[in-house]
Amino acid sequence: MDFTLLLFFLLAATAVATALGLLLSRNAVYAALFLVLNFATVAVFYLLLGAPFVAMTQVTVYAGAIMVLFLFVIMLLGAEKLPKGEALPWQRPLAIGAAVILFAEAVYLLVQRVRLTAALPDPGTWENSMESLRQMAGMLFTDYLLPFEVTSLLLLVAMIGAIVLTKGERAVRS
Amino acid sequence: MTLANVIEWLVKGLVWVLILLGGFAYLTYYERRALARIQVRVGPNRAGPWGLLQPIADAIKLIFKEEFMPARADKLLFTLAPIITLTPALVITAVVPFGPESASFQLFGRTITWYIADLNVGVLYIMSIASIAVYGIVLAGWSSNNKYATLGGLRSTAQMLSYELALGLSFIAVIVLANSTRLLDIVEAQKGMWFAVLQPVGFVIFLIATLAEVNRAPFDMPEAEQELAAGYHSEYGGMKFALLFMAEYDKMIAICTIAASLFLGGYREPWFLRDTVLGVDQTPWLGPLYVFIKVFILLFGMIWVRATWPRIRYDRLMAFGWKILLPLSLALVFLTSIGMLLAEQVNPLYQWGIPLASLAAGFIAILGMYQTLRRKEYARA
Amino acid sequence: MIPLTYYLVLSAILFTMGALGVLIRRNALVIFMSVELMLNAANLAFVAFARQYNAFSGQLFVFFVMTVAAAEVAVGLALIVAIFRVKHNIDVDQMSSLKG
Numbered sequence: 046m047d048f049t050l051l052l053f054f055l056l057a058a059t060a061v062a063t064a065l066g067l068l069l070s071r072n073a074v075y076a077a078l079f080l081v082l083n084f085a086t087v088a089v090f091y092l093l094l095g096a097p098f099v100a101m102t103q104v105t106v107y108a109g110a111i112m113v114l115f116l117f118v119i120m121l122l123g124a125e126k127l128p129k130g131e132a133l134p135w136q137r138p139l140a141i142g143a144a145v146i147l148f149a150e151a152v153y154l155l156v157q158r159v160r161l162t163a164a165l166p167d168p169g170t171w172e173n174s175m176e177s178l179r180q181m182a183g184m185l186f187t188d189y190l191l192p193f194e195v196t197s198l199l200l201l202v203a204m205i206g207a208i209v210l211t212k213g214e215r216a217v218r219s
Numbered sequence: 220m221t222l223a224n225v226i227e228w229l230v231k232g233l234v235w236v237l238i239l240l241g242g243f244a245y246l247t248y249y250e251r252r253a254l255a256r257i258q259v260r261v262g263p264n265r266a267g268p269w270g271l272l273q274p275i276a277d278a279i280k281l282i283f284k285e286e287f288m289p290a291r292a293d294k295l296l297f298t299l300a301p302i303i304t305l306t307p308a309l310v311i312t313a314v315v316p317f318g319p320e321s322a323s324f325q326l327f328g329r330t331i332t333w334y335i336a337d338l339n340v341g342v343l344y345i346m347s348i349a350s351i352a353v354y355g356i357v358l359a360g361w362s363s364n365n366k367y368a369t370l371g372g373l374r375s376t377a378q379m380l381s382y383e384l385a386l387g388l389s390f391i392a393v394i395v396l397a398n399s400t401r402l403l404d405i406v407e408a409q410k411g412m413w414f415a416v417l418q419p420v421g422f423v424i425f426l427i428a429t430l431a432e433v434n435r436a437p438f439d440m441p442e443a444e445q446e447l448a449a450g451y452h453s454e455y456g457g458m459k460f461a462l463l464f465m466a467e468y469d470k471m472i473a474i475c476t477i478a479a480s481l482f483l484g485g486y487r488e489p490w491f492l493r494d495t496v497l498g499v500d501q502t503p504w505l506g507p508l509y510v511f512i513k514v515f516i517l518l519f520g521m522i523w524v525r526a527t528w529p530r531i532r533y534d535r536l537m538a539f540g541w542k543i544l545l546p547l548s549l550a551l552v553f554l555t556s557i558g559m560l561l562a563e564q565v566n567p568l569y570q571w572g573i574p575l576a577s578l579a580a581g582f583i584a585i586l587g588m589y590q591t592l593r594r595k596e597y598a599r600a
Numbered sequence: 601m602i603p604l605t606y607y608l609v610l611s612a613i614l615f616t617m618g619a620l621g622v623l624i625r626r627n628a629l630v631i632f633m634s635v636e637l638m639l640n641a642a643n644l645a646f647v648a649f650a651r652q653y654n655a656f657s658g659q660l661f662v663f664f665v666m667t668v669a670a671a672e673v674a675v676g677l678a679l680i681v682a683i684f685r686v687k688h689n690i691d692v693d694q695m696s697s698l699k700g
Contacts, residue, residue, distance in 0.1 A: 049602060050602060053606060057606075060610065060614060061610075061613060064618070065617070067621060067633060067634065068617060068620060068621050068624070068634075073627055074296075076629075076630050077629075080633050080636065081354070083614075083637065083640070084640060087640055087643070090607070090644060090647075091644075091647050094607075094648060094651045095651060096647050096651070097339065097340045098340050098659070099643075099659050099663075101340050101343035102343070102347075102663065103643075104348075104350070104351060105343070105346050105347040106666050106669075106670060107636070107640070108351050109347060109350025109383070110350065110380065110383075110670065111636065111669065111670060111673050113354070113357070113376055113380060114380070114674075115629065115632070115633060115677070116376070117357075117373060118629065118680060118681060120357070120361050120369060120373055121373060121681075122680075122681070122684050124690050136623070137624055139623075140620060140624045143619075144617075144619055144620040144623065147616050147619055148616040151615060151616065152608075155605075155609070155611075155612060155645075156608060156609065174339055175339055175401060175404070177339070178340070180656065181656045181660065184656050184657070184660060189660055196668070199667065199671050200667060200670065202671070203670070203672075203674045203675050204674065206675045206678065207677075207678040208678075210678035210679060211681050211682060
């Protein structure tokens with residue numbers, strides 16, 4: 046068996062297992078840690094796909110910032126374990142049924158309609174060159190300049206929103 | 220990828236990890252002796268000549284201590300946390316070059332270079348490893364099931380997230396100056412002039428932000444003993460504590476190595492020795508020696524800061540990070556980019572506008588800080 | 601080498617698991633995490649397509665998705681903290697004050 050294929054299946058198993066851990070763990074801190082592992086695994090997939098820049102950004106942004114914030118809020122609120130409440134009896138079977146339908150649809154659309162059976166081209170050494178980074182940056186600041194600026198606006202709005210929401214009454218001081 | 224490649228990486232990695240472990244032991248000795256000198260004491264001088272065996276005595280003591288665990292602690296995470304803390308400190312320097320390409324040597328028919336990995340996204344690698352370094356401390360604090368430990372972990376999370384922004388932006392100033400994110404390119408770009416000279420304020424911001432990242436004085440809020448007992452490691456003892464301790468000192472060594480590579484020319488000689496026999500172009504094997512000297516001096520700087528500065532108050536720590544360092548480093552990125560653009564398009568002499576403009580920006584920031592601190596409500600808040 | 605289909609199926613599995621998490625969990629924070637998992641699955645598909653067509657657009661889209669995720673988390677966590685202050689609970693079943 047091909048080494049890369051073996052690596053792929055190993056990583057895929059890890060990704061699915063950590064996602065399952067997120068779904069099933071009782072403790073929210075463990076759920077967050079499973080998700081961190083999942084993000085790290087996906088970052089390795091990006092490396093396999095010849096996208097080192099995206100892989101590093103994935104680790105920095107998702108694992109290093111977003112999930113740290115999640116952990117911070119979980120620990121701050123002490124919300125790692127919820128008291129048991131009465132669950133809706135039909136919720137779980139219905140959700141699983143809906144998920145199965147969603148999965149079937151997604152696979153049908155992606156695999157049948159895209160119809161790509163060819164193997165991915167081998168990532169060469171080019172991905173590890175400065176030239177590839179320069180090209181990507183060039184595209185980001187020319188072809189995708191408008192979306193780039195829009196995301197900066199989005200981040201500003203999110204920042205103001207977060208500050209306003211968490212400020213509370215005590216900050217009003219004359 | 221061949222088997223020989225894998226073996227080469229393993230051996231190099233092992234050698235570097237062993238250097239870091241030995242470095243940790245003697246860094247504690249170095250720190251205790253230097254602190255003692257600054258405080259007009261003698262410091263450890265009993266074990267062995269000049270106390271040189273003191274770290275080994277400490278290690279033996281820690282190994283034979285009883286391992287204990289709080290009854291209500293989260294057993295799995297309590298055990299894992301020290302390992303999670305130590306790992307980023309050991310792997311973060313994988314992309315740092317310790318010698319020029321010309322210093323590579325032949326061994327068993329293979330060309331051995333002076334770096335472990337050559338990544339085109341080297342700076343981003345450092346950034347991403349630095350950003351996941353927070354997990355160990357926050358998990359150590361939370362899993363101890365102790366109020367003070369949890370508070371220490373939370374403090375460290377907030378602090379590291381806040382100072383990461385300034386740290387990342389000071390990286391960007393370096394990337395702009397070197398026109399590359401590859402560590403080898405960055406070091407070679409400092410052949411003419413160190414980036415610490417071209418971007419002095421960026422260097423200072425980097426040093427401040429890394430002090431906060433490794434929770435060293437004056438930013439050691441997560442383990443402030445007057446407020447939080449010992450913070451996140453209150454419940455730790457024996458080898459687990461030794462691992463947390465080792466992580467802190469290995470992080471110091473790691474960031475000093477990175478600082479030397481990004482701002483002080485890494486393995487390059489000081490710029491005024493470039494064409495002499497002391498330059499690495501003529502004597503390549505001097506490269507690792509230069510890295511060592513630079514790291515040694517930077518480490519002394521960190522110990523000096525610890526010996527002389529009081530701990531900063533927590534609200535001021537956050538205000539300093541968000542209201543002063545972040546805008547200042549954003550301004551520096553802007554000024555650096557403009558300066559590089561002018562230097563490339565108009566006249567190379569314009570690159571000297573970068574240090575002048577950044578010093579002016581730094582002066583304005585200090586002035587603003589002084590004015591804010593003089594305001595009465597803030598002083599007593 | 602690995603066929604594109606493998607990546608797409610993996611992405612579909614992760615996306616479905618994220619959707620399942622949103623549907624069955626009641627802790628608002630875990631629901632948020634499941635949304636992140638779904639975004640992440642979409643990113644994986646983007647990068648796989650970028651590889652297939654040798655185009656950077658797919659990788660650049662990942663950046664935009666990450667930005668949206670960061671913005672969403674900032675506002676979402678702020679909302680959760682605000683709700684926790686009032687109700688001292690983050691069970692989504694309890695957030696029914698507006699129920700007629």
